[in-house]
Amino acid sequence: MAFAFTFPGQGSQSIGMGKDLAEAFPNARHIFEEVDDALRQKLSHLMWEGPIEDLSLTTNTQPALMASSIAAMTVLAKDFGIDVAEAKYAAGHSLGEYSALCAAGVINLRDTAKLLRIRGDAMQNAVPVGKGAMAALLGASVEDAEAAAAAGAKHGICQIANDNATGQIVLSGETDAVQAACDAATEMGVKKAMMLNVSAPFHCDIMSPAADAMRGALADVTFNTPSVPIINNVQAMPVTDPEQLKNDLIAQVTGRVRWRESIEWMAANGIETFAEPGTGKVLTAMLKRIVKDIKGVALNSPESLEAFAKEIKG
Known part of the structure; x- marks a missing residue:
């Protein structure tokens, strides 16, 4: 079965996200602890206890969604033996692209968490409220x-x-x-x-100050070749060159998220199943509006991860 991993963006957050994984799998708990340590914040406590108003602040939402996705991917790999490289492609919606890059080994977890904190702050501060x-x-x-x-x-x-x-x-x-x-x-x-x-007008030219902030933040971060091709938001087709992946993250801040095109491209190139690791099922629900008769599965619980692993292993 040819499948792709698709990582969710803002709007998928909810109180309790990732808590069942942390309680069931030490490997997942370690991911949340490492993100907490990288950000010097008990982000996991906010994710699990709220309040939702604080979790929904862009500065918190972005690293939280990434942490939840990477925890699911880590459990899939270390507890169920399904590595990201078994997928044909990986993609992420807006901030989810950072999750895809982290899962594919392009950016390490600590750097990804810090970059998303900077990105969230920069996007929120790029324009006065109401403008x-x-x-x-x-x-x-x-x-x-x-x-x-x-x-x-x-x-x-x-x-x-x-x-x-x-x-x-x-x-x-x-x-x-x-x-x-x-x-x-x-x-x-x-x-x-x-x-x-x-909270802000994302993915348009008003976000130019945030794009400049990300250019500076990304300058000294090491990018590796991905273990699986990334269908990124800017190109809507496979990208494996580390430098292009980095430059496209800058362009993505002000550019169009080409999600429909990305899904259509993957479906036309052999993908039969789209798996959404992390929390919620926004991307899975969206599939039905893009490609008819395509399978989507949300990997947001211990049971769903186990079932997916069994299906992949046959």
Whole structure:
């Protein structure tokens, strides 16, 4: 069975994430402890006890989701004998790309945790509260979304931030521009255009200060060749060159998350099953809107990891 690992991004967090893995597997517990130590923060306590308002702060959400994903991957490898290299590809949605790179041995765990803390802080601080916004266009084609974004751009920065799935596209930019884009989309007959409750306008040019911060943060971090090709957000096709992977993480901060294209590319190149390690099942649910009759499985509990390992081993 040809499969790929896909790592979740913001929006998948929940109180208790990863706790059952930590309680059942010392190898998972060690991952959470190492992340806590790298960040000099009891992030695991926040993940398991809350409050959700603090966990949902970008500075905490990003390393927390990565820790949960890497804990699941570590259990899969050390407790069930399924290594990341047995997958054909790995990919991650936005911050999930860091999880994919860590799982594939490109960046070590401590560096990944520190980079995501810097990324979360930089993205949150790139724009004053209220200056930026994001909106979801439901039932819109990419062409519809581009036309709406162009209408919004007459009022300020407005771009496609996430091409998540067929009929599910997210715009990002200055508040007035994004609102104008929503109005234009409604006039075009798009099924639904709704402003989102987010802390900052991610993946658009307003995030340029955060991209600069990541350029500096990444400069001295060692990147290794991945043990499995990475389908990254910028290229939406396999990348194995460490320097390109690093440069694309910088471009990703202001660039479009090409998730639909990434999934379509992998499905067209032999992937039969997409496995989502970590918490929640946002990416697994999204699959049904991208490729028909494709299998997705969320690896977010001891039972799901064991079942997946048994299936892979046959």
